[in-house]
Structures are given as C-alpha cells and as structure tokens.
C-alpha cells in the first residue's frame with residue numbers, strides 16, 4: 001500500500017509571521033535609515049527635515065509590519081487548521097480502508113492505473129500504476145472490466161456489479177463499484193474502482209444453497225419412504241429419488257444375508273439396461289467377502305474405467321458403461337444390514353454433493369428398512385398369534401361344550417335315581433317306620449337327608465351349568481314385580497325361619513333377565529335368612545339406590561357376618577365357611593348369583609363384618625328414560 005503523507009506540516013502561525021515580518025522590518029528600517037543618511041550627507045541643509053521624515057518612515061514601517069504580521073498570522077493559522085482537518089480525515093479514510101476488505105484504484109480516461117490501494121495483486125500497490133487491465137487480468141476478465149469502466153466513462157455515472165475474476169489463477173468474486181472521477185474544468189477524467197472481495201461470502205452462500213437443496217432432497221426421500229409400506233417399496237422409492245437428485249446412472253439397494261453369505265438386490269433404478277435386477281441374489285464373495293462387507297465404510301471409486309485389472313464387480317460395471325461409484329453401508333442400530341450403491345457413467349465425475357446425498361439417503365433407508373422388518377415380524381407374529389388363539393378357542397369351545405353337556409347330562413341323569421331313593425325311602429318310612437327300631441329309623445332319615453342334599457347339589461350344579469351354557473335375553477324388567485314374586489315363592493321358607501323381610505318400594509325398572517334376576521334374589525334372600533346366629537330371628541331389608549347409569553340393589557341382614565378375607569372366595573363354587581351340619585347348603589348359591597348378574601352385564605359384591613350382619617349388593621343398568 002502506498003499512502004502519500006503531507007510532506008511539510010505548517011509551522012506555528014506566530015513563527016511563520018515572525019519569519020516574514022522580521023526580514024521586512026530589517027529591510028524597511030535599514031532602507032529608511034540608509035536613504036535618510038545619504039540624503040543628509042549630500043544635503044546637510046535639509047537636516048531639519050530629515051529627522052521628521054525618518055520618523056514618518058519608521059512609523060509607516062511599524063504600521064505595515066503589524067498589518068503584515070496579522071495577515072500572515074491569520075493565513076498561517078487557517079492553513080494549520082485545514083492541515084489538521086485534512087490529516088484527521090485522511091487518517092479516518094485510511095483506517096476505514098485498512099479495516100475493510102476493499103481495494104480502491106483510480107484510472108485515467110485511457111484506463112491506465114494512476115493510483116491504487118489495497119489491491120489483490122502481488123507486490124506493492126504502486127507497482128500497478130502505469131499498467132492497464134490487460135496487463136493484470138486474463139483476456140476475458142480484462143475485457144469485462146474494460147466494458148464496465150468504459151460504460152461509466154461514457155455515461156458519467158457509477159455502476160455496481162458482482163464479477164468473478166481470476167487472481168493468481170484462482171477464481172475470486174468481487175463486489176465492484178465503478179464511479180466516474182470528475183474534474184470541474186475537464187468533466188470526467190477517469191474512473192475510480194472500489195472492489196470488495198466477497199469470495200468467502202459467496203462460498204458460504206453456495207454451501208448454504210447446497211445444504212438447502214440437500215435438505216429438500218432428504219425431505220423428498222423421507223416422504224417417499226413414509227408413503228412406502230414394504231422393504232421393497234421403501235428401497236424402490238429411495239433409489240428413484242436418489243437417482244433423480246444426483247447424476248448417478250444407476251442406483252441400487254442391497255440387503256445382506258450373512259447366514260446365506262449373499263446379498264439380495266432389493267431395488268434398482270438405472271438409465272440404461274442393467275444386469276442387476278430386483279429380487280436377484282449375488283454372493284458376498286464377489287463383493288470382497290463377508291468380513292469386508294461387514295466392516296467397510298463409504299467406498300468411493302473415482303474413475304475405474306482406466307484400471308488395468310478390474311475386479312469382477314468393476315468389470316461388470318464397465319460392460320454397462322459405468323465407471324465411478326460410491327457404496328454407502330446401511331447400518332441400523334449398529335448392525336450392518338446392506339448397502340446403497342450409486343454408479344456413474346464413464347466420464348461422469350463423482351461429485352461430493354452426490355456422495356452426501358447417498359450418505360443421507362442411506363441413513364433414512366437403513367432406519368426405514370429396519371422399521372419395516374420389525375413391522376413385518378410383528379405382523380407375522382400377530383397372524384401366527386391370531387391363528388393360535390383361533391385354534392385354542394376352538395379347542396376350548398369344543399371341550400367346554402363337551403364339559404357342559406357332560407355336566408348337564410350327568411346332573412340330569414343323577415337326579416332320577418336320587419329321586420327314586422328319596423321316594424322309596426320316604427315310602428318305606430311311611431309304611432314300615434313304626435315297625436323299625438330307633439337306629440334303623442335314624443338310618444332311613446339319614447338316607448333321605450343325604451339324598452336330598454345331593455339332589456339340591458345337583459340342582460344347583462344344573463342351574464350353574466345352564467347359566468354358563470345358555471344365552472339369556474336382556475330386557476326391560478320391573479324389578480319390583482320380580483322381588484314380590486320371589487318373596488311370595490319363598491314365603492314358607494321365610495316363615496319357617498321366623499324371618500322378617502322388609503322391602504323399600506318402589507323398586508326400579510332395569511335391564512335384566514327375569515329368570516336370572518329371580519335366581520339372584522332367591523339365593524341372596526335365602527342366605528340372609530339362613531346365616532343367623534342360633535336363636536336370632538332373621539331381619540332382612542331390601543332396597544335399591546341409583547348410581548349414575550345403574551341401580552344398586554342391597555340385601556341387608558342381621559346374620560353372622562363374613563370376615564373380609566373370605567368375602568371374595570364365597571362367590572366361587574363349593575366355597576363354604578361352615579359345615580353342612582351347622583348351616584345346610586351346597587356352596588353354589590353365590591356362584592349362581594355372580595354368574596347371573598354378570599350375564600346381565602352387572603356387578604356383585606358384599607360389605608360385612610363378622611357378627612355385624614352382611615350387606616350383599618348387585619348392580620344392573622338403569623333403563624334409559626323413554
């Protein structure tokens with residue numbers, strides 16, 4: 001850089017004034033004194049006039065010297081101020097230019113450089129002075145610059161443009177402002193050029209644009225993958241898109257099968273006939289072997305067309321007019337599952353951008369293929385599971401049906417001989433009871449009791465079996481009517497137990513089955529009057545309460561109560577808390593209640609404490625208002 005500094009800074013104004021006025025004073029005073037002395041010497045008679053004339057002269061010199069001093073002082077002071085302002089302005093200008101990556105040049109009308117600052121050329125800036133654009137740039141760049149500058153000279157106004165110029169063989173971008181240099185007398189006398197090097201900015205911009213394009217490409221691939229379902233369609237969508245986004249002549253996805261030592265071509269897209277076809281397999285040995293395939297990173301083969309001994313794969317490419325290639329591994333969750341391969345035609349270079357697209361696509365496709373494989377596995381498993389469930393259900397239904405039929409027929413067939421035993425034993429007791437001794441009468445009574453117990457058991461089993469086997473229509477039912485009927489049917493039993501039953505009418509209409517509801521009420525009321533302490537008269541209270549979309553029916557008693565630990569199991573068939581000698585029963589009553597209520601879509605439960613009575617409840621759906 002060359003900056004011309006101000007050669008001589010102005011001297012202090014007083015000193016300047018002194019320097020000018022002192023010689024004047026000496027000269028003027030000397031002149032007056034010498035001239036008056038000569039006058040006096042030649043004409044002594046004029047002596048009287050000489051003295052005042054000298055005085056006048058000296059006075060004049062004093063006045064003019066003062067005026068001169070003031071004038072010079074003012075001039076020098078102004079000059080000094082201007083000089084300081086100029087220096088400050090120049091230093092600001094220098095500072096701005098030094099910090100900014102801007103070069104400035106000035107050329108005359110013939111476009112010869114006359115001044116330069118901060119130029120990108122080798123050597124000092126001054127070295128380009130006297131040269132022209134043709135001496136500094138390529139022919140085309142020089143022609144371009146001259147065209148711009150000539151237009152500025154012709155039009156007399158500034159032009160702004162971005163140009164690409166080769167500097168020392170390297171292309172660089174400049175933001176150029178060319179302005180006319182004007183002179184008051186001669187008009188446009190040249191051009192001034194301010195050039196900012198924007199190469200880095202431009203490169204960043206290009207990188208950003210490339211990034212954006214890649215992002216869009218990745219987005220397109222991701223969308224295509226999302227639309228695809230099977231691994232084949234995922235791979236097909238990817239190869240199509242990747243080929244469209246790159247200059248590849250052929251793109252394919254391979255899936256490795258390490259057990260089989262082979263790779264399956266999952267999808268191919270090519271702009272020419274190719275021997276690779278989707279669905280075909282090739283040995284991993286042709287690809288360098290299992291271990292090599294497992295371990296490789298991205299493989300980039302530049303131009304293989306010039307290789308003298310091409311390996312088998314490369315030889316195959318040559319036959320298809322392919323040369324360069326990039327193979328990106330497909331890794332999912334740390335496992336090598338395949339590769340994405342892009343091949344390029346002979347003479348087509350392997351661009352870094354294409355490699356980037358392949359890399360990004362490979363990540364997407366690897367994840368998508370893994371997902372698809374998992375999904376397929378889940379689907380297969382679901383199908384298998386469904387088939388297994390169907391098989392098991394069929395087997396279960398069959399064995400259930402068999403079991404139900406068996407229970408039903410057994411129960412049914414068992415009752416006939418039992419009834420015969422009870423009938424004949426009763427008849428025998430009636431006919432011959434009086435003739436039998438105490439022991440034999442007791443035996444007979446035990447036969448009858450045992451047979452009756454067994455009959456009750458079979459009857460309950462039959463009921464439970466029917467509940468499990470048969471479908472029961474659910475209808476709008478008036479629970480009050482059913483409770484009344486059931487209690488009427490149980491009147492003999494109730495009075496025999498000396499029980500009081502209190503019902504809080506009205507009772508609601510609910511969705512139920514008449515038979516099932518009757519069975520539930522009968523068993524609950526029967527138990528409530530049965531399980532009381534000896535000597536206690538049973539008191540039962542029946543009522544219903546509304547709970548959201550249901551009604552809860554309560555059967556409360558003053559019986560012996562049930563320990564919390566037993567409250568669940570008493571609903572299981574044959575679970576009894578007392579011996580038959582103490583409280584008669586089969587242990588199936590509550591199982592019937594539970595099954596009946598469940599069949600009607602309801603629920604059942606109990607609240608109780610030993611010695612504190614029990615509160616059995618069941619819930620049924622309320623009828624929606626008409």
Ligand code: ADP
Nearest residue numbers: 527528531559570576577585586587588589590
């Ligand atoms: P069963 O009444 O024939 O014994 P359940 O299935 O009806 O059979 O009842 C099972 C058991 O639950 C009964 O043996 C009894 O121990 C207990 N239980 C049922 N209801 C009551 C009740 N209201 N109070 C006390 N215990 C009861």
